[in-house]
Amino acid sequence: MSLISSKPQILSHNFFANLARITNTHNPHFKVLNFFCTSSSSPNEEQIPESKTPDSDPSAHEPQSEPTQILVSRIPRGKHRNPEKIEDVICRMMANRAWTTRLQNSIRNLVPLFDHDLVYNVLHSARNPDHALQFFRWVERAGLFKHDRETHYKIIDILGKASKLNHARCILLDMPKKGLKWDEDLFVVLIDSYGKSGIVQESVKIFNSMGELGVPRTIKSYDVLFKVIMRRGRYMMAKRYFNKMLSEGIVPTRHTYNVMIWGFFLSSRVETANRFFEEMKSRDISPDVVTYNTMINGFNRVKKVKEAEKFFVEMKAKNIEPTVITYTTMIKTYVNNGNVDDGLKLYEEMKSFGIKPNAFTYSTILPGLCETGKMSDAHTIVKEMVHRHIPPQDNSIFLRLIEGQCNAGDLDAAADVLKSMMRLNITPQPGHYGVLIENLCKKGVHDEAVKLLDQLIEQEIMLNANSSLELLPTAYNPMIEYLCNNGMTSKAETLFRQLMKLGVLDPVAFNALIRGHSKEGSPDSGLELLKIMMRRNVASEESAYKLLIESYLKKSEPSDAKTALDSMIENGHQPDSSLYRSVIESLFEDGRVQTASRVMKVMIEKGVKEHMDLVSKILEALLLRGHVEEALGRIELLMNAGFAPDFDNLLSVVCEKGKTIAAVKLLDYVLERDYSVEFSTYDKVLDALLAAGKTLNAYSILCKIKEKGGVTDKSSGEELIKLLNEQGNTKQADILSRMIKGNEKVKKVKKQASAA
Template structure:
């Protein structure tokens, strides 16, 4: 449709009417009165000016029939309730409500109270409209606010409002007091209920059977059966006759307190007063006797009810079924179920929820499976979802894993949230049966839907469920999936050491050593016990990958966690480090090994000591030698000295010989000569002199001719003092040797 300009009104009038004539849903020009601001109920008279207004006519013409359903305008009471819910109760909010409502009538006030989001909003609104003089509350609004406050346990407010009613000119009636009595009773404050009941008499409010029935229900719910009997007698003395409902309440209460004989007497008294029991009465009797495990008595009343032509209801049958199940008579319960179906009485959720646990306890899993199928077909969910874990467990115990899986499918069809525990039972039993592929499929659903992380889970997975599947995944190259699953368990606080060790083992076996070490760090940080076998696999994996340093780190962690590595593992790490040229790191592994009392693989130890000395790490080597000697193992000093001398490592040979002399180690004389010759050959005369003196002090020199070259070198270098001392020591040694020889000859001659 073309837009119409007001400035060209005279010229466009014919075009306008022609446009209007082709509108699919033309609007009568009389409807234009809705655009007027006039409050008159009658449509305005169509003057020539109004009908010829191009703007109004264009608006009317543009009003097409809206597609879909019309949206109902929001009611005024709903607007007020929303305002109270979204804004604090302040003077500003009160003014906003007042400007919105020109006049408060009873219907509006009642509807606002009824629609208030909570009792506090209702109470504030109730008091405000009264104090502001906007509305005078009547009986209906008083009843409504008392009902709201009683339901929300704001009973003192309700009581004050009730007792203040005469001041406002509103009369009491019994219903208001009944609501307050019931409210105190539901809150468990029986004494206040009794006081309100007594106050009715003081205030002149007539008490009928309605008040007494409410009081009986309150006091019997709390087990006050003696008080109930007293008030029952008082009721009779006041000339108020009990009804069938009264007797039903009394019988129910006495059974609740296990006063079976008293309940039975009231049942007989009811009949003596010619008050016919109804189906509720018989249901109460049946339920009461079932509660005290007297199913035979319950059967008697069930038969009597049918004999009186009182048709049993679904409650009657369900109660009897519950009684049979409670005493283990499951077959009778099944027969009763078939009977109620034959009378076209449809079982409900309570019926099925009562029967299913009994079937599971009696190991009648085929019947339970049929009942569950029936529930799914009728889309009836049980009242207690815990029955499903019982069904799954029972079917697994019976060896029917397909039926157990069907239970899980039934839960999904009935829109019942599946929990980790349900999957756990199935996964555990699939693993026990060796059907790992089905277990893994269930695990995939757990991971994908994050069922484990649901906050309202009541059935968690047990270790017996998740550990077998984690082990399977780790042993079959799917450790990453196992870790993803276990990390969800960790978020729920699970720190299972078996699972952790399996993950570390799996990652190491697959060569994902960074992931394995990450798992190890988590275990150490959270103080989770570890297994030595997992560490061994990790160390060996690092060695296979050619990363001896990381293998050594893993070995250290293994030791820190209290595990004792085998000597072969020590050797593997040391050998790998040694071959990689990391002699000092290998030396540290050797030190740890010796400190732990592992005195094996000494051939490799000798190589490490030799390499340390050859590389100039003499002090470290000497420290390792001393540690070995404390452990009862001494190195081959002669061989070490010989190698050092041959390689020209004279200082290392000197320190090693000095170390051996200080500890009185057994060394061959030829080793002394090799060291002295090496020192002299290297021009280290003073070092040779020093070690020779120590050797002479130990009596380790027999051939003094080898020392003459040392004396010459000392004199040549200007060390005459040392040369003289050495000469005197040699001369003294010769005389001592001569005396020993003369003594030997004299002894031979004699």
């Protein structure tokens, strides 16, 4: 069969189109073609697979009733893509490549002939005015096209709108050199361009030069000059040129008077505007709707409601139908002067006449309704606005609507305002959410507030660089407080972290978060926030520190609790005595005696007088562990602060535990400072030393006791003398013996003196 070969054959679209015209359904070749029309083929071509015959598939022998229809179904559907226009290709090339000789050659190779339509369309479609200017000059210099009046007008208009006024001016003035004549429209567009750029004097110069260059001036050029002059408030100049126009025999039109009246109101020259309005009528020029709109708006600017009403009534009496601009201006007049009810009536009247409000109308009526508390009417208008999908001209009205509904106590309506913004494709800002969240918190509807907060966090609305309404502390602080008090501190911190990226360092929020983490048993997170506060000099609260320390203590992490306590003191807070005790006890029970001692030192320095039982325990532990110097330092601190420890108890404990070195140093400290100790305590120390075989230490201590007039058991002294002699320390034994006898004589003399 001729249609089947060893290689795939491509059947063109034209083949199927022609084939569709064949009506002979009995031809067996059609069955074969039907077999190869599979759904996997491309839209524009059909391929016949290799090694396929009709006999290889049973369906090839089945009768086909409508093979032509099946073939037609393979014709590509949809519209063919239109080829790109040459001017669009040129504009795209100019936008994507630098203007070089290579680009010029590429354009030249692309276009065989530059005609008027092509050049004009390239200028019109150029994405950048610089590209248009480069193309304009190139085609002329390269001799590819000779510009005419239309292309000159186009480039002057483009450059004027782009404020490239010197280029536009040069091109205009060079036209006669190319054999082209000037006309008024060319100058008008340049005058208007200078005026829009605020260069009024140049507009006037160009206007005056028209007469010198022989270009006739009509009402058209005067009108554009008046508009330029009036826009800058030069009403006296406008009057002079108006009189000059009349002297030249040029008759003003309705548009001329409309421009003049508009300009006089712009400069608050109400009487002059009125005079021109009357002059207009005296010339048999009937005011139109634009004229009355200008008059009404002008009196609205100077807050003269009665005059605005007069012109509004007058235009209706003359069967001049008010437009949406007329009604909107009158509504604005009423609203600005506090007559919101009259404005609302006019709004309803406008709709009853089939005049539909526009974005300016909504932006005019809604603020007045919010100010006067007519939130029900405002809610109705918002619904209408959403139904028509017309957003207001000023989006700031939505914040006032939300605030107004919240003040009226209708939080559902306030939430609807937020939804309305989304339906109008207006992205709500953090401030919009904030007002609603704040009022929901005040009403105790925290669940709904949390839902709004989730939207803020998940969509990162606060991080939007275009947002101008920030989330205020009155909104986020109550929300953070609620979350922290209800086990959702992590969510609160996520919110506050986003706020921190915007530079917010609110101490209230920081402390609430620390308290929340502490309550939830996550003091490390609280400590991290605390470190941020310290680095950025944010004020902390005592309650936050207290909860943080207690949280660490509950987790049996006394070391971290001590770190938090140090930070608390460093930031100027005074922990209460119970907090000191809790930290010291926790450290002591954890075996961190020296760390507990340091906390005790701070406590004593701060003048806390309680918990002396705990102080004694720490002193005992220090002495027993061999930290004698540290213990003596703490004792010295206690004595200076007026807190005397129980020396007898301390000496007794260390003697019982056999810590003779500690006992000797402590007793030396006591004797040097003449602190009082029980006689029995001396004996305990001496007995401990003798039991340990430290006779010389006992001798030294006993000598000091005798020098201070202390009394010990006689047997202790005699036993010590005996031991000294036995150990060969006869000299010390002799000194000690004489010292004891001398003390006895002194005692006898004292007794006799007392008896006498």
